Amino acid sequence: MKKxxxxxxxxxxxxxxxACTRKEEGYLEGDLNNDGQIExxxxxxxxxxxxxxxxxxxAEAFAAGQWEALFTPIEIEGxxxxxxxxxxxxxAEELEAMKKEPAxxxxxxxMMSDGCTSGPTVADDKGYYTEAGLTAEGVKGMSIVEAIGTxxxxxxxxxxxxxxxxxxxxxxxxxxxxxxxGCKSLYVLADSEYKTTADxxxxxxxxxxxxxxxxYNITCxxxxxxxxxxxxxxxxxxxxxxxxxxxMENGEISAALFSDSYVYALVKEGKLRCVRSLLDSDFADNNxxxxxxxxxxxxxxxxxxxxxxxxxQKAHSFMRKDTAAATQYLLDRGWNAGDFxxxxxxxGSMQFGTTDAFTKASLEQIVNDYLRLGLIQNMDNADExxxxxxxxxxxx
Numbered sequence: 466m467k468k469x470x471x472x473x474x475x476x477x478x479x480x481x482x483x484a485c486t487r488k489e490e491g492y493l494e495g496d497l498n499n500d501g502q503i504e505x506x507x508x509x510x511x512x513x514x515x516x517x518x519x520x521x522x523x524a525e526a527f528a529a530g531q532w533e534a535l536f537t538p539i540e541i542e543g544x545x546x547x548x549x550x551x552x553x554x555x556x557a558e559e560l561e562a563m564k565k566e567p568a569x570x571x572x573x574x575x576m577m578s579d580g581c582t583s584g585p586t587v588a589d590d591k592g593y594y595t596e597a598g599l600t601a602e603g604v605k606g607m608s609i610v611e612a613i614g615t616x617x618x619x620x621x622x623x624x625x626x627x628x629x630x631x632x633x634x635x636x637x638x639x640x641x642x643x644x645x646x647g648c649k650s651l652y653v654l655a656d657s658e659y660k661t662t663a664d665x666x667x668x669x670x671x672x673x674x675x676x677x678x679x680x681y682n683i684t685c686x687x688x689x690x691x692x693x694x695x696x697x698x699x700x701x702x703x704x705x706x707x708x709x710x711x712x713m714e715n716g717e718i719s720a721a722l723f724s725d726s727y728v729y730a731l732v733k734e735g736k737l738r739c740v741r742s743l744l745d746s747d748f749a750d751n752n753x754x755x756x757x758x759x760x761x762x763x764x765x766x767x768x769x770x771x772x773x774x775x776x777x778q779k780a781h782s783f784m785r786k787d788t789a790a791a792t793q794y795l796l797d798r799g800w801n802a803g804d805f806x807x808x809x810x811x812x813g814s815m816q817f818g819t820t821d822a823f824t825k826a827s828l829e830q831i832v833n834d835y836l837r838l839g840l841i842q843n844m845d846n847a848d849e850x851x852x853x854x855x856x857x858x859x860x861x
């Protein structure tokens with residue numbers, strides 16, 4: 466009898482733990498291992514989408530009852546790169562130079578991804594690597610930092626917040642182009658007392674993929690921009706994306722950082738509210754994600770690197786130029802999930818394919834902010850960090 470009771474108690478504990486950490490029904494897997502995969506949201510759930518012609522920052526949009534105004538792009542001159550009509554075929558001069566590079570005849574290995582980080586995957590599916598005189602192969606299952614840093618993969622797209630600190634810690638990786646802006650925001654329960662980031666002082670905030678990773682660094686930047694010290698004024702802690710809403714309801718945390726597509730339906734249901742976003746006007750002139758490659762590969766194979774990035778940026782141009790058609794393309798392949806109109810609006814907000822000038826300015830600001838906040842600890846010279854982190858390969 467005692468053994469039976471003991472077994473029942475263990476079973477109850479296991480079930481209780483599963484209930485506390487269960488995924489919200491219908492949600493897709495998120496970036497639980499910091500590999501750059503973006504949480505995509507509810508699959509097969511239709512939601513109301515009220516597109517706005519005027520941009521509003523998160524707090525203003527909610528106060529006005531027009532949340533979607535957050536996703537109306539702010540027009541910034543020189544932000545977008547357009548390679549949609551570029552013929553990627555190598556010139557005779559490029560081809561001769563490629564033949565002399567170590568990578569000639571080898572596959573381009575791209576990190577397979579979905580959602581807003583799917584540019585390298587789209588480039589293969591659209592035949593852009595082939596057009597550029599390259600052969601390509603997709604891989605997954607490794608962290609981007611490991612894959613790119615060790616040369617096991619050639620190219621990937623991910624958060625600056627994921628990649629910058631490892632570069633300063635000696636990982637053989639560099640940024641070669643800009644991917645997009647936006648995609649992550651700070652959310653609270655809709656009926657909570659927290660109306661602004663100032664209200665979050667003294668509370669616990671979830672950074673779902675862990676301390677020192679992308680969500681942590683992004684949240685630090687958001688709080689710092691509002692004069693809140695992320696090291697002393699709040700407690701940042703890890704609660705996985707799929708358990709954050711329950712943790713908020715239980716009073717364990719006040720807020721959490723999510724990708725906007727992941728929680729869109731929950732906002733429309735009246736469960737969550739956005740208090741700060743990378744799409745707010747003071748962040749809209751900064752890249753969120755970049756294209757990254759192995760630094761040694763770029764140095765030893767400059768023409769190969771150029772053709773790879775031309776292919777990825779042509780994919781980004783396709784994803785930005787006709788957002789509705791590109792969204793349907795991504796949905797058809799399972800690289801977006803959820804409501805069509807929602808994805809059209811969110812994809813349009815991210816301005817895929819940013820110019821080198823825009824990306825460089827973003828990186829310079831972010832590097833200085835990371836140094837000031839102590840997020841970068843192994844280096845202290847911004848120019849030296851930029852020399853490692855920024856290696857543009859296009860002629861624009």
